[in-house]
Amino acid sequence: MNKARISKSRSRNSYELGGTYELRRGPWTLEEDNLLTHYISCNGEGQWNLLAKCAGLKRKGNSCRLRWLNYLKPDIKRGNLSPHEQLLILELHSKWGNRWSKIAQHLPGRTDNEIKNYWRTRVQKQARKLKGDSNSNNFLEAIRMFWMQKMLENIEQKIPSPALLSSCSMETQSFIGPSPVISYQGLPPSPCQTKPGNMVHNSDNNSISELPESVTNLTGGGNSLEDNSYYVGLPSYDMQELERQDVSVSGSHMADVDWFGEDLGGTIWGIDELW
DNA sequence: AAAGCTCGCAACCGCGCCGCC
């Protein structure tokens, strides 16, 4: 691939290759889509530069590849990401970082481009609002502590299921697990603020008490989490106390940014599609 | 009503890896 030979023309929608062969760029037309779809249905994918020529498309091979993979491929899912998918993205991103294609492999029908866009538009927006860096430990910690828990809670409300947590991977379960038990004074903790091991924080008297079985079931009792003693004995944090204090959680210093104050309340807590 | 702004997403770019010759 001789990049030096490719020169952008003045036109937004085309550029020249070797001064003679003009390539189209910009939005794809219906006709181009049809050409590409028809060619691939007859001849299959691969050899994208050759494919582009043979199909009569004045596009770069990679452009054809992207159009097919991100838009035309029959099994592509369109529309909003479900809470489950969002949760999975958060989980996998925490594990692999910006390995979008790897993350996409675990979301059938979703493309790396779509996931990348989701992360950049939704997640990074929250980071900006929090005056933080989406890759910073602080922000990832906040996601882990609040966003993912809240998302689980949201899923739980929409699809009440005793097996909710077991529908998440073990990675998610353990990922969310080490978060401190958080509850506002006077408000009972939601199921997802409770922890396997059946313990719940009572902020009124700052004590830990056992959950009734009905609630235990919602938190995934009966699955493998039941045996997870990892949660037992975790420190409990009171939200208002955290707001007052300069606290460090799990080694991340949380005082530099207003992670627990107005910003968090107005952004992460307020994400429309979640609650 | 219209101008300016913001957001979401399709598409492009540049780079690195790999296989082939």
Place this chain on the structure above:
DNA sequence: TGGCGGCGCGGTTGCGAGCTT
């Protein structure tokens, strides 16, 4: 073994639609 081309990936850009002022 070095050059070349194909491919895939992550980062970035640009545009249209919707929203705000």
